[in-house]
Amino acid sequence: MKKVLLQLDTDEHPSPFDAIVAHDAGVDVLLSHGGVKPDDVHGLVQDAFFTRGVDDLKTMAVWVGGKRVSAGEEVFGKVQKAFFGPFRVSVMLDSNGCNTTAATTIARIAKARSLAGDRAVVLGLGAVGLRSATLLRDEGCEVTAVAIPPDLFGDDRPYRKPSGVGAAEELGLDVREPADRGALESVLDGAQLVLCSGPAGVQVLRGDFWTRHPTLELLADYNAAEPLGLEGTKATDDLASHDGKLVLGALAIGGPKMKVHKACVRRMFEANDQVLDTDAVYAIAKELV
Amino acid sequence: MKKVLLQLDTDEHPSPFDAIVAHDAGVDVLLSHGGVKPDDVHGLVQDAFFTRGVDDLKTMAVWVGGKRVSAGEEVFGKVQKAFFGPFRVSVMLDSNGCNTTAATTIARIAKARSLAGDRAVVLGLGAVGLRSATLLRDEGCEVTAVAIPPDLFGDDRPYRKPSGVGAAEELGLDVREPADRGALESVLDGAQLVLCSGPAGVQVLRGDFWTRHPTLELLADYNAAEPLGLEGTKATDDLASHDGKLVLGALAIGGPKMKVHKACVRRMFEANDQVLDTDAVYAIAKELV
Amino acid sequence: MKKVLLQLDTDEHPSPFDAIVAHDAGVDVLLSHGGVKPDDVHGLVQDAFFTRGVDDLKTMAVWVGGKRVSAGEEVFGKVQKAFFGPFRVSVMLDSNGCNTTAATTIARIAKARSLAGDRAVVLGLGAVGLRSATLLRDEGCEVTAVAIPPDLFGDDRPYRKPSGVGAAEELGLDVREPADRGALESVLDGAQLVLCSGPAGVQVLRGDFWTRHPTLELLADYNAAEPLGLEGTKATDDLASHDGKLVLGALAIGGPKMKVHKACVRRMFEANDQVLDTDAVYAIAKELV
Secondary structure (H helix, E strand, C coil), rough: CCCEEEEEECCCCCHHHHHHHHCCCCCCCCCCCCCCCHHHHHHHHHHHHCCCHHHHHHHEEEECCCCCHHHHHHHHHHHHHCCCCCCEEEECCCCHHHHHHHHHHHHHHHHHHCCCCCEEECCCHHHHHHHHHHHHHHHEEEHHHHHHCHHHHHCCCCCCCCCHHHHHHHHHCEEECCCCCHHHHEEEEECCCEEEECCCCCCCCCCHCCCCCCCEEEEEEECCCCCCECCCCCCCEEEEEEEEEEEEEEHHHHHHHHHHHHHHHHHHHHCCCEEEEEEEEEEEEHHHC | CEEEEECCCCCHHHCCHHHHHHHCCCCCCCCCCCCHHHHHHHHHHHHHHHHCCCCHHHHHEEEEEECHHHHHHHHHHHHHHCCCCCCCCCCEHHHHHHHHHHHHHEEEEEEEHCCCCCCCECCCCCCHHHHHHHHHHHCCCCEECCCCCCCCCCCCCCCCCCCCCHHHHHCCCEECCCCHHHHHHHHHCCCCEECCCCCCCCCCCHHHCCCCCCCCEEEEEEECCCCEECCCCCCCCCEEEECEEEEEEEHHHHHHHHHHHHHHHHCCCCCCEEECCCHHHHHHHHHHH | CCCCEEEECCCCCCCHHHHHHHHHHHCCCCEEEEECHHHHHHHHHHHCCCCCCCCHHEEEEEEEEECCCHHHHHHHHHHHCCCCCCCCCCEEECCHHHHHHHHHHHHHHHCCEEEEEEEEEEEEHHHHHHHHHHHHHHHCEEEEEEEEHHHHHCCCCCCCCCCCCHHHCCCEEEEEEECHHHHHHHHCCCCCCCEEECCCCCCCCCCHHEEEEEEEEEEEEECCCCCCCEEECCCEEEEEEEEEEEECHHHHHHHHHHHHHHHHHHHHHHCCEECCHHHHHHHHHHHHH
């Protein structure tokens, strides 16, 4: 019986990335739907699983993607509401690559060092940043999540008010909104770990600040586009040492992230009850990275 | 040469059900188009069959689906208008599963008992009900088609004026519009057979009425959602006896309907001139059920 | 590793023709996107090629299609702008079949006779006509491109002002806008070659004119719908002789065009840097026709 993946994407055009990786991971039939709205989900999901007997439901799964993570989260919830009785299929959320990226990065860091007791600072309150923050907290870090202040934005990249403050507070994170670069730098006092997840093209930490920082030991950066979040680093830095501090760049995560992504797709077809949210993807990432 | 199915669906999102069953039935390449309007059809169909030589046209077929049966019927007509000379391909209409559901159900009943001379009443004037009514008439029944009166609708399910009266009259059916439940029940006087095809969630016949009915012998119900159309039955009843009367529930039809659906898809690829409308699907259902 | 083709189509419904031929030509995974706008392209293309390592980029290609050639040209340009560093994939433009049709036709003519020094007249300034005109010029013809005058249009086919005059001038072609049929016929004085690429259903040259013409030797017609562009010919004429003149009809091009189309798709997967525009498709057509 063919392995069918229902791709529900909240963007007009369903992501070619997600589609291609699904095929590479062994999906036989991919049904790609773009512009999916929450009200579409119930019908699409039931329409799909009604083609299968109860014993064959693991030959089918649902993938939720698209650029906007909050829209994806809503669709992800609706998918699970379409299940009833024994009728359920595995489902994964990875809008904008949020879960695979955060999980792979933190798993990579957790393999490189013990995290329990560390003070970790996440700079930037986007979906990937917040997912990373909760994973670090679960690993025993004391985590602070920080909004990027206006003076870090350049002319090319106008300031956007951070939209993630409320979401970060709901997650129970210690949230800070520093007024300027100086205030942001003070938040790093005593931190061993920093994660830059600011907007693409915004340099978050200057080289002469972070290379001389007295307590920082490991820095990661989710930005792959110049200028990088960490001045003086390369996106390909794979725990490379800079003045004794380890740096993990965005492109060094690409290979393991792809491995995790494919493994998640395959995992969905091993049983019909997998719900691959941040935590479940992280568990898979820790096995693989 | 690959077997290509062009799925023309009148809904925004082409049906995953139809897509998956097509793959399960051996289609190699499925081209799914959603939001198809009648004016799109000529170009899409010709664009497809111009890839094939006249001798290879049976490697291609057209599937018409979507929730709205009347929209599907219009598209189905346009597909056949796109043919010219030797250029034609097989085509099937099954919007909302109308043809496979009606054909499978009536074939199942026709196998269980001789229908010629029976008085049959179809309750509900939707597309599946009307298709069932004409099939019963072709089997020799005296058929009455009945609109569901307002007092059967509950608070959860507000009354909708029946839209199928005109369509039923065009089909030459004896049509009734009873004022209330009592009037509806009187229409069943002398009937051996009743088919409930009312809206989902509307209980059409009360248990103390139908179980004590002096002439009714077999009752079928297209509703799978609670409350069922026939009080006191189960959707899985597969010609189960209730007080000496046989009941066929909606879910008992699911398996054979799927078998018919797949057989129809395969049939389209045996020749390039199959037009699988209600009658043609019924002929296939009678072979299989 | 699977061969992936990203079909970017500027029409609402991506062309079934292009989709089916892609599958017939050996593509494993086709990702069809309809309604593609220039601003969508950068993201879609990068999203696709980021699934591949630099060494595997030839397992992926981009196809640009749709009815409107100018829209396709814009998308074709944007695809190439999405490339950076070693990240590039092969890409082909064939909106409305323009490149495969023009290239196959001119290659067929170039095989039948030497073209250098001929006077060639292209009647009609559509995308296929203009592409044919430049290919003829590259083969050494003296080319004149001619707009279809109003009196050739019938009641069924109302006159449309030619939109290609500017485009033809930009290509450096000798462009004429004759006032009527008589003026159009005079443009053919001394021509050996004429190509009818007027709108479908417009008869461009009358039989008693072209069959008696003193210098014409070969005539081709892109119209397949009656009335044909050349009165008294058949769409299946494959360099058939009419009163000593050779005629190439639209349907005689169908077979070799399909062969060229498939060869182009396959060529894209031989390297990651093929840019299949008119000239590149012509080079392939000359090998095959």
